[in-house]
Amino acid sequence: MDSLTPSDLFSPSKARQQRAQAQDWAHIDTWLQYKYSGRTIPTFERNDETLKVLRELSMANERADEEKTMQERLEREALKELSERVVNEEDSRLLDALSAALTPTGAASLHALASTSIALQTSTHSPEALAHALIHHTSVSQALSNQLLHIQTLQAYLSKQQSLLRMQLQELQSNPAFSPSSTLQRQTADQVRQTKHLRAKIREYEDKLSSLQLTQQKRHRSGSSTSGIGRGADIGSAEAIAEMLEQQKGLQELRHRVEELEKEVEVFGGLPADKESARKEVGRLEVEMDKVRRKRDALFEGLVG
Template structure:
């Protein structure tokens, strides 16, 4: 049962009357809110005072705010679902319109590319674009690898061509340059150098054998400084002469000692050139077959 209203007292002041009217309005709001919350059951009895009123007002305000948020969320969710349903209904039609418009604007090359893509899809046994895109990427990678191999083979061919040109120039130089021609008196010169080398070797051995006797003479009588210097200069001159002759002989060791041998060396180099040419042709034929 509701408590008696302070407005019923005839001696109440206007300010208290306003406060009492506000409290009565708040209690009416709380009673209505409690009835909604406990419906269809009755509201249980409780102590009605100012503190209880403040607590119930705060609770009712929080509950109303939560109800409003829930209602807003529910309305937003319903609107989103309706939008998705409408979008799902319109999407096939939009796709068809887009595809029709694209097909209308395709030129002859575009139509051929589209047909090729369709044939590729059928050949791969898939209707999705993901597998086709992966296959195209793999084909592009394989094409790049093949192009890289072709480039390397071309580089190798260019290198072999340069080497062949160098060999041809060297062979031509061997044919025409007089510096590579065998002197007509090479045999006589070689024999003379050999004799000179043998003579110098014998002289060097003779001087080596004379050293002990000279040392004994030095120990008994003792040579002069002038004699030692002369002997040393003589030995140095002999060594220089021997080294010069040996160097001149080594320069001719790589060449045949006769004209026939030089011709054989030329033919050997020419055969080597022909082998390199055949090797290059085989590599190029193998590349073309790939």
């Protein structure tokens, strides 16, 4: 039996488990001392498996002792009842005379009637009562047989499903396809970093675009108010517009790239940061997906049927 460690003192569940094991071992020691009656108890390893086996053995022994005590009490009561029963000599002579006067067919019928009453455990010898009791026993026996057959079928189905689930669990635990990549955490961090970088770029380009639009509006207002704008200014405005359109195109491409990265990151958004925890979460989701798929197949088969 494991002793309490300093860490167990701060864990109520572990301390409670240790107390329960100590009580079980105390009960087992008392039972063994009673069974060996002062003799030396053989040494054995004190662990959880030994405790479980000894506890089951003590419970089975106690049940056997109770059954033996009940059987001895019933035998004593039956013996006492037989010893106290007083046999009437006249009834005995009358019974002998009736038995001697019966024909072989009558004696066989009387014996059959008595045997049937004893087998059906009825307190009367009326043929109608015996017939009703026989019908009742037959119906009960048939119902029990049907229930037993149903239980056997259900047990076979459950055993088959258990084997199937064990195979699926083993496949989930051993198949590398159901385990997350070893670089999943690093990939998620890289994608998050790229997303933040692209968002900063988008804000920067939006600011530049707003500045260019404001400059263009000012130039447009100044061009409409003065009529002496040279050809060089027109060429500068065209180049500025072309540059603005090019930057706007790049901005749209960056925004599209950011949206794609956000979608990729959202797929892993609900997973824990720890690799083992993420792997367990993926396994649990795979099991739930398999349950939903089997439920869908069952519903489809029911609709087709």
